[in-house]
Amino acid sequence: MARQNFVGLVVSQGKMSKTVKVRVQGKIYDRRIDKEVITRKDFLVHDEGEICKEGDIVRIEHLIPKISKRKAYAIAEIKVNKGQQFELYDSMAKTRLQQENKSKVQDFVKQKEVFQKTVNQLEDLRKLDQLVSKAQEIANKQFEEGASSTTGEDQEKLLKEIEAIKVKYNITSYPTPQEIVKLEINQLDKSIKGDEFLKRSQNIQFILSELMNNDKYASFRHKVLNAKGKNNGNNKDEKHIVKNILRKYVLNTKNECPVPLEN
Numbered sequence: 001m002a003r004q005n006f007v008g009l010v011v012s013q014g015k016m017s018k019t020v021k022v023r024v025q026g027k028i029y030d031r032r033i034d035k036e037v038i039t040r041k042d043f044l045v046h047d048e049g050e051i052c053k054e055g056d057i058v059r060i061e062h063l064i065p066k067i068s069k070r071k072a073y074a075i076a077e078i079k080v081n082k083g084q085q086f087e088l089y090d091s092m093a094k095t096r097l098q099q100e101n102k103s104k105v106q107d108f109v110k111q112k113e114v115f116q117k118t119v120n121q122l123e124d125l126r127k128l129d130q131l132v133s134k135a136q137e138i139a140n141k142q143f144e145e146g147a148s149s150t151t152g153e154d155q156e157k158l159l160k161e162i163e164a165i166k167v168k169y170n171i172t173s174y175p176t177p178q179e180i181v182k183l184e185i186n187q188l189d190k191s192i193k194g195d196e197f198l199k200r201s202q203n204i205q206f207i208l209s210e211l212m213n214n215d216k217y218a219s220f221r222h223k224v225l226n227a228k229g230k231n232n233g234n235n236k237d238e239k240h241i242v243k244n245i246l247r248k249y250v251l252n253t254k255n256e257c258p259v260p261l262e263n
Contacts, residue, residue, distance in 0.1 A: 004062040005076065010083060011042070013054050019071065020047045022060055046074040053083025121169070125180065128165045131158050132174060196253045199261055204247060207259045211246050212239075220258050224249050 008024035022045045027036045045060050046067050052058060057080035060073040067074075135158045142155075165171070169180050200207065211217045221242075228245055249255050 003064075005059055006043070006073075007057065007059050007079065008043070010052050010054055010056045010058060013047075013052055013083070016044075018047055018050055020045050020052045020075070022058060022073070024060075043073050044071045046071050048074070052078065053087050055086045056081055056083040121180065124165055124168070128162060128174065131162050131165075134158055135162065197251065200250055200253070200257060203261050204250065207250055207257065207261075208243055208246060210259045211250075212243060217258055221246065 006022075006024045008022040010020050011023045012021035022043050024041050024043060026039050026041075028039055029035075030037045043060060045058075046063070052075060056078055058075055059077040059079055061076040063072055063074050066072045135155060138155045138158070162174075166174065171180065211221055224246060225242060250257055
Protein backbone atom coordinates (compact mmCIF):
# COMPACT_ATOMS: atom_id res chain seq x y z
CA MET A 1 0.00 0.00 0.00
CA ALA A 2 1.36 3.38 -1.01
CA ARG A 3 2.13 5.77 1.80
CA GLN A 4 0.59 9.21 1.95
CA ASN A 5 2.93 11.99 0.74
CA PHE A 6 2.72 15.79 0.93
CA VAL A 7 4.97 18.64 -0.21
CA GLY A 8 5.13 21.57 2.15
CA LEU A 9 7.16 24.43 3.60
CA VAL A 10 9.12 24.24 6.86
CA VAL A 11 7.72 27.10 8.98
CA SER A 12 9.25 26.28 12.38
CA GLN A 13 12.44 24.51 13.41
CA GLY A 14 14.56 24.11 16.54
CA LYS A 15 11.77 24.44 19.11
CA MET A 16 11.42 20.67 19.65
CA SER A 17 14.01 17.93 19.42
CA LYS A 18 14.11 16.21 16.02
CA THR A 19 10.81 17.86 15.07
CA VAL A 20 9.87 20.50 12.53
CA LYS A 21 6.55 22.07 11.62
CA VAL A 22 5.62 21.72 7.94
CA ARG A 23 2.80 23.71 6.35
CA VAL A 24 1.00 21.97 3.50
CA GLN A 25 -1.11 24.05 1.15
CA GLY A 26 -3.85 22.69 -1.08
CA LYS A 27 -7.04 23.57 -2.91
CA ILE A 28 -10.57 22.30 -2.43
CA TYR A 29 -13.76 23.11 -4.29
CA ASP A 30 -16.38 24.90 -2.18
CA ARG A 31 -19.86 24.27 -3.52
CA ARG A 32 -21.39 27.13 -1.51
CA ILE A 33 -19.42 29.85 -3.31
CA ASP A 34 -18.71 27.83 -6.47
CA LYS A 35 -14.93 28.32 -6.51
CA GLU A 36 -11.69 26.74 -5.32
CA VAL A 37 -10.47 27.74 -1.86
CA ILE A 38 -6.87 27.55 -0.63
CA THR A 39 -6.45 25.45 2.51
CA ARG A 40 -3.46 25.23 4.83
CA LYS A 41 -2.64 22.59 7.41
CA ASP A 42 0.38 22.28 9.72
CA PHE A 43 2.01 18.92 10.51
CA LEU A 44 4.55 18.02 13.16
CA VAL A 45 7.17 16.06 11.20
CA HIS A 46 10.02 13.89 12.45
CA ASP A 47 13.50 15.06 11.36
CA GLU A 48 15.99 12.45 12.49
CA GLY A 49 19.14 14.25 11.31
CA GLU A 50 17.89 17.76 12.24
CA ILE A 51 19.01 19.04 8.85
CA CYS A 52 15.89 20.97 7.86
CA LYS A 53 15.81 24.74 8.27
CA GLU A 54 13.02 27.28 8.09
CA GLY A 55 12.23 28.02 4.45
CA ASP A 56 13.03 24.57 3.07
CA ILE A 57 10.48 22.93 0.77
CA VAL A 58 10.26 19.26 1.75
CA ARG A 59 8.35 16.09 0.95
CA ILE A 60 6.88 14.35 4.01
CA GLU A 61 5.78 10.73 4.21
CA HIS A 62 3.28 9.02 6.50
CA LEU A 63 4.72 6.66 9.12
CA ILE A 64 3.33 3.38 10.30
CA PRO A 65 3.23 3.16 13.26
CA LYS A 66 3.14 6.77 14.56
CA ILE A 67 6.13 8.08 16.48
CA SER A 68 3.88 9.90 18.94
CA LYS A 69 0.31 11.07 19.27
CA ARG A 70 0.90 14.20 17.14
CA LYS A 71 3.77 12.97 14.94
CA ALA A 72 2.71 10.70 12.12
CA TYR A 73 4.99 11.98 9.33
CA ALA A 74 8.73 12.08 8.65
CA ILE A 75 10.99 13.98 6.26
CA ALA A 76 11.42 11.97 3.08
CA GLU A 77 13.22 14.49 0.85
CA ILE A 78 14.39 18.10 0.81
CA LYS A 79 13.26 19.45 -2.54
CA VAL A 80 14.40 23.10 -2.30
CA ASN A 81 17.13 23.97 0.19
CA LYS A 82 16.24 27.62 0.87
CA GLY A 83 16.55 27.40 4.65
CA GLN A 84 20.35 27.06 4.53
CA GLN A 85 20.58 30.23 2.44
CA PHE A 86 18.28 32.10 4.84
CA GLU A 87 20.44 30.97 7.77
CA LEU A 88 23.58 32.14 5.92
CA TYR A 89 22.00 35.53 5.18
CA ASP A 90 20.92 35.81 8.80
CA SER A 91 24.44 35.11 10.07
CA MET A 92 25.92 37.58 7.56
CA ALA A 93 23.43 40.24 8.65
CA LYS A 94 24.32 39.65 12.31
CA THR A 95 28.07 39.95 11.65
CA ARG A 96 27.53 43.10 9.59
CA LEU A 97 25.40 44.58 12.37
CA GLN A 98 28.12 43.78 14.90
CA GLN A 99 30.73 45.48 12.70
CA GLU A 100 28.52 48.57 12.29
CA ASN A 101 27.93 48.76 16.05
CA LYS A 102 31.67 48.36 16.67
CA SER A 103 32.50 51.17 14.21
CA LYS A 104 29.84 53.39 15.82
CA VAL A 105 31.34 52.77 19.27
CA GLN A 106 34.82 53.59 17.96
CA ASP A 107 33.54 56.81 16.36
CA PHE A 108 31.81 57.74 19.61
CA VAL A 109 35.00 57.14 21.61
CA LYS A 110 37.01 59.27 19.14
CA GLN A 111 34.46 62.09 19.31
CA LYS A 112 34.49 61.89 23.09
CA GLU A 113 38.29 62.14 23.15
CA VAL A 114 38.23 65.14 20.78
CA PHE A 115 35.54 66.79 22.90
CA GLN A 116 37.50 66.19 26.11
CA LYS A 117 40.65 67.58 24.47
CA THR A 118 38.75 70.69 23.38
CA VAL A 119 37.33 71.16 26.89
CA ASN A 120 40.81 70.87 28.40
CA GLN A 121 42.13 73.44 25.92
CA LEU A 122 39.34 75.86 26.77
CA GLU A 123 40.00 75.36 30.49
CA ASP A 124 43.70 76.08 29.98
CA LEU A 125 42.93 79.24 28.00
CA ARG A 126 40.48 80.39 30.66
CA LYS A 127 43.12 79.76 33.29
CA LEU A 128 45.67 81.66 31.18
CA ASP A 129 43.31 84.61 30.94
CA GLN A 130 42.82 84.64 34.72
CA LEU A 131 46.58 84.36 35.36
CA VAL A 132 47.35 87.23 32.99
CA SER A 133 44.76 89.45 34.68
CA LYS A 134 46.16 88.55 38.15
CA ALA A 135 49.70 89.27 37.00
CA GLN A 136 48.62 92.68 35.70
CA GLU A 137 46.88 93.43 39.02
CA ILE A 138 50.04 92.53 40.96
CA ALA A 139 52.17 94.66 38.63
CA ASN A 140 49.84 97.64 39.09
CA LYS A 141 49.86 97.12 42.88
CA GLN A 142 53.68 97.04 42.92
CA PHE A 143 53.80 100.21 40.88
CA GLU A 144 51.44 102.02 43.25
CA GLU A 145 52.61 100.69 46.66
CA GLY A 146 56.18 99.69 45.93
CA ALA A 147 57.88 96.28 45.54
CA SER A 148 57.67 93.66 48.32
CA SER A 149 59.00 90.09 48.68
CA THR A 150 55.56 88.46 48.88
CA THR A 151 54.17 90.16 45.77
CA GLY A 152 57.39 89.40 43.90
CA GLU A 153 57.15 85.69 44.72
CA ASP A 154 53.47 85.60 43.71
CA GLN A 155 54.27 87.29 40.42
CA GLU A 156 57.06 84.80 39.69
CA LYS A 157 54.68 81.85 40.28
CA LEU A 158 52.09 83.40 37.98
CA LEU A 159 54.67 84.05 35.27
CA LYS A 160 55.89 80.45 35.45
CA GLU A 161 52.33 79.11 35.06
CA ILE A 162 51.68 81.51 32.18
CA GLU A 163 54.88 80.46 30.44
CA ALA A 164 54.04 76.76 30.86
CA ILE A 165 50.65 77.21 29.14
CA LYS A 166 52.24 79.29 26.36
CA VAL A 167 54.83 76.58 25.68
CA LYS A 168 52.12 73.89 25.69
CA TYR A 169 50.15 75.60 22.89
CA ASN A 170 53.07 77.38 21.11
CA ILE A 171 51.75 80.84 21.97
CA THR A 172 54.28 83.60 21.37
CA SER A 173 52.19 86.47 22.75
CA TYR A 174 48.89 86.79 24.59
CA PRO A 175 46.26 87.74 23.57
CA THR A 176 47.15 86.07 20.29
CA PRO A 177 45.46 86.27 16.85
CA GLN A 178 46.34 82.66 15.98
CA GLU A 179 43.73 79.86 16.18
CA ILE A 180 44.49 77.70 19.22
CA VAL A 181 41.30 75.62 19.60
CA LYS A 182 39.84 74.15 16.40
CA LEU A 183 36.08 74.32 16.94
CA GLU A 184 33.53 72.90 14.49
CA ILE A 185 31.86 76.29 14.16
CA ASN A 186 35.10 77.75 12.76
CA GLN A 187 35.34 74.99 10.16
CA LEU A 188 31.66 75.49 9.30
CA ASP A 189 32.20 79.20 8.81
CA LYS A 190 35.08 78.50 6.41
CA SER A 191 33.01 76.05 4.38
CA ILE A 192 30.05 78.46 4.24
CA LYS A 193 32.17 81.23 2.77
CA GLY A 194 33.13 79.01 -0.15
CA ASP A 195 29.64 77.61 -0.79
CA GLU A 196 28.34 78.97 -4.09
CA PHE A 197 24.72 77.90 -3.48
CA LEU A 198 24.62 79.61 -0.09
CA LYS A 199 26.17 82.74 -1.55
CA ARG A 200 23.49 82.91 -4.24
CA SER A 201 20.64 82.14 -1.84
CA GLN A 202 21.77 84.87 0.55
CA ASN A 203 21.80 87.44 -2.29
CA ILE A 204 18.81 86.10 -4.23
CA GLN A 205 16.70 89.23 -3.79
CA PHE A 206 19.48 91.45 -5.15
CA ILE A 207 20.08 89.06 -8.09
CA LEU A 208 16.39 88.91 -9.02
CA SER A 209 16.04 92.69 -8.76
CA GLU A 210 18.95 93.18 -11.15
CA LEU A 211 17.70 90.57 -13.61
CA MET A 212 14.14 91.91 -13.63
CA ASN A 213 14.83 95.66 -13.71
CA ASN A 214 18.28 96.20 -15.23
CA ASP A 215 18.26 96.39 -19.04
CA LYS A 216 21.85 95.14 -19.08
CA TYR A 217 20.54 91.63 -18.35
CA ALA A 218 17.62 91.73 -20.82
CA SER A 219 19.28 89.32 -23.26
CA PHE A 220 20.04 86.86 -20.45
CA ARG A 221 16.45 87.09 -19.23
CA HIS A 222 15.07 86.46 -22.77
CA LYS A 223 17.40 83.45 -23.21
CA VAL A 224 16.22 81.79 -19.98
CA LEU A 225 12.54 82.45 -20.74
CA ASN A 226 12.81 81.18 -24.31
CA ALA A 227 14.37 77.96 -23.03
CA LYS A 228 11.27 77.50 -20.86
CA GLY A 229 8.89 78.46 -23.68
CA LYS A 230 7.74 81.70 -22.03
CA ASN A 231 7.40 85.21 -23.41
CA ASN A 232 9.04 88.31 -21.96
CA GLY A 233 6.53 88.48 -19.10
CA ASN A 234 5.48 92.07 -19.58
CA ASN A 235 2.03 91.48 -18.06
CA LYS A 236 1.67 92.06 -14.36
CA ASP A 237 0.16 88.60 -13.87
CA GLU A 238 3.17 86.92 -15.52
CA LYS A 239 5.91 88.80 -13.66
CA HIS A 240 5.79 86.44 -10.68
CA ILE A 241 6.08 83.46 -13.08
CA VAL A 242 9.17 85.00 -14.72
CA LYS A 243 10.62 85.71 -11.29
CA ASN A 244 10.16 82.11 -10.17
CA ILE A 245 11.79 80.80 -13.37
CA LEU A 246 14.80 83.07 -12.88
CA ARG A 247 15.03 82.10 -9.20
CA LYS A 248 15.17 78.37 -10.02
CA TYR A 249 17.73 79.00 -12.78
CA VAL A 250 20.04 81.07 -10.57
CA LEU A 251 19.84 78.77 -7.53
CA ASN A 252 21.06 75.88 -9.68
CA THR A 253 24.84 76.12 -9.27
CA LYS A 254 25.38 74.36 -12.61
CA ASN A 255 24.03 77.48 -14.35
CA GLU A 256 25.87 80.77 -14.62
CA CYS A 257 24.95 83.79 -12.54
CA PRO A 258 25.50 86.97 -14.60
CA VAL A 259 25.15 89.29 -11.59
CA PRO A 260 28.54 89.69 -9.86
CA LEU A 261 28.53 88.98 -6.11
CA GLU A 262 30.91 90.11 -3.42
CA ASN A 263 33.15 87.42 -1.91
